[in-house]
Structures are given as C-alpha cells and as structure tokens.
Amino acid sequence: MKYDELFALLRRRGVLWPSAEIYGGAQGLYDYGPLGAALKRRVEEAWAAWFLGLSPDYHRIEPAEILPEAVVRASGHLENFTDPEIVCEQCHAAFRADTILEKVRPEGVDGLTPTEIAEVVSTHQLRCPNCGSRALGVPRAFNMMFGVDFGVTGRERAYLQPETAQASYLSFARMWDVGRKALPLGIAVVGKAYRNEIAPRQVLFRMRAFTQAELQIFFDPAHFDLPFDRVRDESLPVLRVPRREAGEESPEWVRASELVAPGGLPEFYVYHLAHTYRFYRDVLKYPIDRIRLFEKSDAERAFYNRIQFDVEVQLDSLHGFKELGAVHYRGDYDLGRHSQGSGRDLSVTLTSGEKVLPHVLELTFGVDRNVWALADTHLSKDGERTVWRLPPYLAPVPVGVFPLMPKHHSEYALRLADDLERAGVAARFDDAGTIGKRYARMDEAGTPYCVTVDGQTLDGDARDTVTLRDRDSKAQERVRAADLAGRLGPTLRPPRPPRA
RNA sequence: GCGGGCAUAGUGUAGUCUGGUCAUCACAUAGGCUUGCCAAGCCUAUAACCCGGGUUCAAAUCCCGGUGCCCGCACCA
Numbered sequence: 001m002k003y004d005e006l007f008a009l010l011r012r013r014g015v016l017w018p019s020a021e022i023y024g025g026a027q028g029l030y031d032y033g034p035l036g037a038a039l040k041r042r043v044e045e046a047w048a049a050w051f052l053g054l055s056p057d058y059h060r061i062e063p064a065e066i067l068p069e070a071v072v073r074a075s076g077h078l079e080n081f082t083d084p085e086i087v088c089e090q091c092h093a094a095f096r097a098d099t100i101l102e103k104v105r106p107e108g109v110d111g112l113t114p115t116e117i118a119e120v121v122s123t124h125q126l127r128c129p130n131c132g133s134r135a136l137g138v139p140r141a142f143n144m145m146f147g148v149d150f151g152v153t154g155r156e157r158a159y160l161q162p163e164t165a166q167a168s169y170l171s172f173a174r175m176w177d178v179g180r181k182a183l184p185l186g187i188a189v190v191g192k193a194y195r196n197e198i199a200p201r202q203v204l205f206r207m208r209a210f211t212q213a214e215l216q217i218f219f220d221p222a223h224f225d226l227p228f229d230r231v232r233d234e235s236l237p238v239l240r241v242p243r244r245e246a247g248e249e250s251p252e253w254v255r256a257s258e259l260v261a262p263g264g265l266p267e268f269y270v271y272h273l274a275h276t277y278r279f280y281r282d283v284l285k286y287p288i289d290r291i292r293l294f295e296k297s298d299a300e301r302a303f304y305n306r307i308q309f310d311v312e313v314q315l316d317s318l319h320g321f322k323e324l325g326a327v328h329y330r331g332d333y334d335l336g337r338h339s340q341g342s343g344r345d346l347s348v349t350l351t352s353g354e355k356v357l358p359h360v361l362e363l364t365f366g367v368d369r370n371v372w373a374l375a376d377t378h379l380s381k382d383g384e385r386t387v388w389r390l391p392p393y394l395a396p397v398p399v400g401v402f403p404l405m406p407k408h409h410s411e412y413a414l415r416l417a418d419d420l421e422r423a424g425v426a427a428r429f430d431d432a433g434t435i436g437k438r439y440a441r442m443d444e445a446g447t448p449y450c451v452t453v454d455g456q457t458l459d460g461d462a463r464d465t466v467t468l469r470d471r472d473s474k475a476q477e478r479v480r481a482a483d484l485a486g487r488l489g490p491t492l493r494p495p496r497p498p499r500a
Numbered sequence: 501g502c503g504g505g506c507a508u509a510g511u512g513u514a515g516u517c518u519g520g521u522c523a524u525c526a527c528a529u530a531g532g533c534u535u536g537c538c539a540a541g542c543c544u545a546u547a548a549c550c551c552g553g554g555u556u557c558a559a560a561u562c563c564c565g566g567u568g569c570c571c572g573c574a575c576c577a
Contacts, residue, residue, distance in 0.1 A: 004570080005512095012511045012528075024551060024567045077577075144577080162577085198501060198575055206576070302577055384539070405535065432529090436538040443538090452537065467537075474538070 003317040006375060007203060009386070013445060015039070015375070016204070028200025028208035030368075035445055038396035040211070040371050043284075044190050046393060046494035047213045047365055050279045051188060053496035054272075058186030058215060059175070063167035065192055066148065069157040074341020075166050075334070077145060077159075086121070086136050100126055100136065144195045160194035165362060167191070168216040169334045172358075176348055183350065183358055184219040190367070202318055204372040211367040217272070218335075218358035220350065224268040230498075231256045231274035238293045238309070249321075251292040266329075268361060269307055273327050275497060276363055280311055280324070283495050284370065285391050286377055290314040292321060304333035315376040324373055325365040332357045378446075388446035389472055393494040399427040399484075400442040404454040406431040413453040416466070416481055423485035425492060427451075443471055449488055457481070 014033030020026040072078045104124045150158035168187040190213045200206045237251035259270045294310045301308040307329040312321040335346040347357040379388040401417040403409030420427035430438045450469040456462040467476045
C-alpha cells in the first residue's frame with residue numbers, strides 16, 4: 001500500500017494520528033488511538049516474552065526517563081549528540097561540521113569548540129560542498145536532546161533520555177547487588193526516548209518522542225557460555241560489508257556456524273543475532289524475503305560499536321529497506337564512561353576472584369517503527385476487502401462477537417463476550433449494520449476470530465454452539481460456546497524461544 | 501534546515517486558474533425499516549473550506565505571514 005493510503009487508513013480506524021491536531025499539529029509527535037495503543041502494547045509484550053525468554057538472567061526494569069546532566073556528560077551525549085552544524089551563507093545548505101572538515105581533519109571534530117572549528121575552516125579555506133563558495137558560517141551547536149529545568153532553583157539541568165540504554169547502564173550496579181552477582185546479566189527496558197530531530201519525517205519512522213525496547217546484556221568477554229547449538233544450523237539473510245561494497249543490495253543466506261568460523265564473528269554475537277532474526281521472522285512474521293541483516297561498516301557505525309548489524313525490512317510505503325532494530329556490540333565503552341563519570345568503579349568481581357569491567361551487547365528495537373511496518377507488510381487490499389493479517393497474539397482485538405440478528409441474539413452474544421473477557425480473551429461485541437459489514441470491519445482491524453450467535457445457538461440440537469469464522473480463510477466452523485476460551489486462548493499468547 | 505508542491509466533513513474528493521446560489525459527490529458514523537452469514541436495499545440525521553492578517557460591496561477562491569503534510573537535498577551520535 002502506498003504511504004498516503006496507509007496513513008489515511010490508520011487515521012480513519014483510530015490507530016494513530018498527529019498530536020495536538022486542534023492546534024495545527026506538532027511536528028514529529030503522534031498519538032495512538034485505541035487500536036494503535038493495543039497493538040503497540042502487544043508488540044511490546046511479544047518482544048519481552050521472546051527476549052526475556054532467552055535466559056533466566058535477563059530481567060526487565062522500568063527506570064526514570066529523565067537523566068541528570070552528569071549522566072549525559074559521561075555518556076558522551078552532551079558533546080556528541082550535539083553535532084556542530086555549519087550553514088553556507090551563500091546557498092543556505094547545512095552540513096555537519098565533521099563532514100566539511102573530513103579531508104583536513106579525518107579524526108573528527110570531537111572536543112573542538114565552535115570557534116576552533118571556524119578557525120580550521122578559514123585556515124584551510126574550505127568551500128561549501130554544495131555551491132563551492134567560501135561563505136561558510138560559524139558552526140552552531142545543535143543538541144538533539146530536550147533539556148529541562150530540574151529542581152526548584154531551575155539552575156540544575158537534566159535531559160529527557162535520548163535512548164533507553166543509558167538508564168540500564170545506570171542501574172547495572174544495583175542490579176548486580178539485587179541479582180545473583182553473576183554474568184551474563186541482562187537488563188531490558190521498554191521506554192520512551194526523546195530526540196529533537198531536525199527533520200521528523202515518515203510518521204512513525206522519525207519521531208521526536210518514540211518508544212524503544214532494548215536489552216542490554218552485560219557479560220565477561222573472556223567467558224560467555226551459550227547453547228550455540230540452538231542456532232548453529234540457522235541460515236541468516238546477511239548483507240555484509242564486502243558484498244555491499246560490490247554493489248549488492250540483496251542478502252545472502254549464511255549459516256550461523258559459518259559466521260562464527262575462525263576469524264569471524266564471536267559466538268555470543270551470532271547467537272543473539274540469530275534469535276533476533278527469529279523474532280522478526282517467527283514472532284512478528286515479516287515475510288522472509290523482506291528481511292535482511294545489514295552490516296554497518298567502520299565508517300557507518302558509532303565509534304563505540306565494534307560490531308553492528310541492523311535488522312531491515314522492505315516496506316512498500318517507504319520505498320525500500322528500513323531499519324527496525326539492531327544488534328550492537330558496544331564493548332566496555334558504556335560502563336567505562338560511567339565508571340569515570342560517576343567515580344564509582346563499575347567493574348565486578350566474579351566467583352573466580354577475577355575482576356572485570358563487563359562488556360555490553362545491546363539488542364535494540366524500535367517499537368513504533370515496527371507498528372508501522374506491521375501495517376505495511378500485513379495489511380493489504382484484496383479487491384474490495386481490506387485485511388490486516390496480524391498474528392492472533394498481536395491483534396488489538398482478538399475476537400469479535402456478533403448477534404446474527406440484533407433483536408434476537410444480542411442478549412446471548414453480550415453474555416458470551418463478557419464470558420470471554422472474564423476468561424482473559426479480549427472480545428468486542430458489535431451489532432451495528434449488517435453481518436457482512438461487521439466481518440469487514442474486523443478484517444480491517446486485524447481481528448483473527450469472529451463469533452456469531454444465530455438461531456441455532458438458542459435452541460435445537462446445536463444449542464449453545466456458535467459459528468467461529470477465521471479471518472484469513474473466511475471459513476466457518478460450529479463450536480460450543482463454552483469451548484471458545486480454551487481453544488482460542490493459547491493462540492493469543494506470544495511465542496517464546498524454543499528450547500533445545 | 502534549503503528548494504518545490506499541497507492543505508475543503510471521520511476518510512477520499514468537486515469547486516480555486518476566471519471572487520458572487522443553501523460548498524459537490526462517495527464511503528464511513530448514528531437512528532429507523534428489513535427473519536438476514538461476508539461492505540445488500542430504503543428513509544432520516546450528524547459533519548468541513550488549517551490558523552492569523554490584508555484586498556474587496558463580497559474570499560474556500562486573490563495577497564502576506566504562520567503551522568502542518570508530501571517529494572528531493574541535507575541530517576539521522
């Protein structure tokens with residue numbers, strides 16, 4: 001589906017809409033309606049079920065979302081999230097300072113003040129890459145973080161977190177104490193991140209407030225035992241740097257065992273990359289031929305990332321592969337910085353007596369982007385029919401309950417819907433319009449099951465049975481009303497990683 | 501941020517160039533009729549010119565500013 005058409009449909013059905021619309025809207029902010037909020041919650045639950053299911057040592061916490069200034073100073077966000085920007089006064093094009101200086105100063109501009117950068121520009125008589133003029137202005141610092149006043153004096157500064165990861169690093173010491181005091185230790189957070197994007201675009205893909213689901217795994221690089229056999233034979237659609245440099249866009253299928261061959265990637269990395277891939281393929285059920293694991297080159301990834309593959313899914317509405325998540329091997333950068341910044345030694349002593357500063361493997365997942373991607377890839381028009389083929393456990397409303405004839409069958413249907421709710425199966429009663437319209441409405445909302453109460457339900461041999469209609473096949477089956485919860489319930493729970 | 505385009509009911513739209521009827525049509529929504537299992541039909545109702553200023557006897561229409569969206573560029577630690 002095309003972008004405009006898809007967004008119109010999502011607005012019409014109340015999945016999401018621009019924030020503050022009555023005031024003309026606020027760029028980069030969106031609100032989720034009932035269907036969107038429910039879908040998003042289910043995506044988050046599915047994420048947690050899968051990734052926390054990888055190990056009993058992975059735990060979910062819920063930290064504060066405001067970071068004191070000292071934290072972002074230590075993490076590097078205060079300096080590095082500020083990309084000094086240089087504007088050409090001739091053609092008004094804007095560039096990051098390190099782009100303009102890359103020829104004369106390949107090591108980057110970190111640590112330089114705007115004045116110093118301006119001196120480098122004038123000393124080397126650098127020209128605007130766009131129009132070639134020498135009219136480059138003085139660099140101006142632009143920080144992507146939202147700063148807030150903190151405390152009553154207003155003199156203390158704090159920042160809305162630009163990523164959820166920092167909060168996990170801050171919690172590491174406490175988690176070590178309340179936990180088993182053993183590595184690996186995983187800390188999962190689902191939370192909001194805030195970035196003052198220069199150009200928010202494409203609805204859920206570049207927002208100023210968005211939800212991340214991240215798992216930070218702290219481990220001893222010398223010793224990270226995993227059941228690698230569980231992924232050894234898994235084929236992964238990887239697009240590695242050499243292949244990309246050869247101009248290839250499509251991935252090649254490589255076995256996990258080959259990726260870890262001597263000189264290759266570490267086992268702990270491939271193990272988690274494979275499970276990440278499985279999550280997109282088996283849980284969110286993106287079409288296999290649309291997923292690729294895109295390796296970032298030295299130049300592309302952040303300097304602290306030693307290995308980085310992005311999970312990308314091809315989306316028709318956005319014309320190509322889009323990043324929906326990533327697996328980052330960040331080394332000991334984060335705990336190192338926070339040890340330094342806080343003055344507290346974050347290294348730990350293992351039972352062997354050895355002292356190590358844990359390394360971090362970060363599994364990051366953009367919740368909002370995946371909500372959009374699930375609409376793009378699973379929602380389609382078959383002629384007149386619009387169907388959102390979400391897996392049952394992701395459907396905002398898993399069950400619709402209808403009276404065939406509202407006058408005669410509503411009472412039974414209302415009670416049935418209530419029974420299902422009480423049994424833990426979210427069900428929506430609908431008696432509006434004709435039966436065909438109700439099916440169509442639910443198809444569009446992604447509801448996998450519709451139950452209809454008819455004349456046979458009320459009396460006769462088939463008393464207390466209803467028709468159960470499947471969204472994808474449109475097939476109907478007569479089932480005992482009392483059996484519904486037991487039968488549908490299991491399909492509404494998100495999958496967990498398979499055991500060996 | 502830069503350049504170009506666009507902005508009319510919940511959604512999609514006609515009308516804007518060439519100012520002047522009660523702002524068009526479809527779908528959706530709500531109510532009613534219909535013994536009806538895949539968007540059936542009929543009746544009724546609700547509902548819009550993005551915001552602010554200007555020109556004019558008169559502005560959805562022309563002009564200025566703002567906001568938002570789309571495309572391209574730039575940006576996306």
